[in-house]
Amino acid sequence: MQIGIIGAGNVGGTLGRAWAQKGHEVMFGVRQPKTGKVQTLLEQAGGGAKAGTVAEAAAFGSVVTLATPWPATREALRTAGDLAGKVLLDCTNPLKADFSGLEVGHTTSGAEQVALWAKGARVVKIFNSTGFENMANPKYGKGAAVTMFFAGDDAAAKGIAAQLAREIGFEPVDAGPLGNARLLEPLAMLWIHLAFAQKQGTGIAFKLLRR
Ligand SMILES: NC(=O)c1ccc[n+]([C@@H]2O[C@H](COP(=O)([O-])OP(=O)(O)OC[C@H]3O[C@@H](n4cnc5c(N)ncnc54)[C@H](OP(=O)(O)O)[C@@H]3O)[C@@H](O)[C@H]2O)c1
Numbered sequence: 001m002q003i004g005i006i007g008a009g010n011v012g013g014t015l016g017r018a019w020a021q022k023g024h025e026v027m028f029g030v031r032q033p034k035t036g037k038v039q040t041l042l043e044q045a046g047g048g049a050k051a052g053t054v055a056e057a058a059a060f061g062s063v064v065t066l067a068t069p070w071p072a073t074r075e076a077l078r079t080a081g082d083l084a085g086k087v088l089l090d091c092t093n094p095l096k097a098d099f100s101g102l103e104v105g106h107t108t109s110g111a112e113q114v115a116l117w118a119k120g121a122r123v124v125k126i127f128n129s130t131g132f133e134n135m136a137n138p139k140y141g142k143g144a145a146v147t148m149f150f151a152g153d154d155a156a157a158k159g160i161a162a163q164l165a166r167e168i169g170f171e172p173v174d175a176g177p178l179g180n181a182r183l184l185e186p187l188a189m190l191w192i193h194l195a196f197a198q199k200q201g202t203g204i205a206f207k208l209l210r211r
Pocket of ligand 1: 006007008009010011012030031032054067068069070072073075076079091092093094095127128129130131132133
């Protein structure tokens with residue numbers, strides 16, 4: 001699969017590395033491709049990854065992963081250009097600047113806002129409800145896979161998102177329509193609270209149990 005990544009930081013870098021190592025073609029869309037940080041990321045990702053501008057990465061991917069800080073997200077999508085028809089994996093969380101809560105919620109969500117900005121994109125909310133360390137290694141104990149909830153309105157796009165989550169070790173769980181990002185973004189807030197405010201650390205993750 002050809003995957004463009006907008007925002008090659010903790011989340012975008014980790015997911016891109018993992019997918020490249022699974023044999024996908026990855027292009028990181030970055031503002032400064034020549035930096036040491038980007039070159040190191042490309043070396044870690046191996047031969048299946050390259051870097052270009054945000055617009056180039058967006059054009060390259062049939063799947064585009066959005067992993068920008070919330071305040072930069074609208075601008076990043078504007079720079080990306082036309083995303084109509086593409087699967088857009090929204091990993092962002094609309095965090096307040098001081099991490100005390102979410103900028104939007106209850107009556108909308110970051111994901112629904114992203115869908116309005118990226119007209120025609122097939123948005124799936126995913127990879128927002130756990131830390132990037134868990135994205136690098138979603139297995140706990142004797143191989144229990146971290147649950148990765150996702151939400152979206154396009155069944156085929158959700159299937160691709162689930163497959164990409166499963167390939168890197170998550171247990172994907174369909175959490176319903178895109179509007180249910182209103183549930184998944186506060187879930188991320190809970191993870192952040194447990195990990196940082198309660199100082200439980202980033203080696204924690206959510207798991208859906210079934211009887
Ligand atoms: N950190 C986590 O564990 C985690 C987990 C789940 C979800 N999230 C969410 O995922 C998103 C990314 O988090 P992160 O921790 O990966 O952030 P990060 O490490 O700060 O990386 C953000 C990336 O976005 C790029 N960027 C910033 N403004 C941009 C713009 N206008 N156009 C294009 N690229 C731009 C940055 O590029 P430069 O290097 O050029 O500044 C950087 O590569 C956030 O919304 C966060 O809430 C984070």
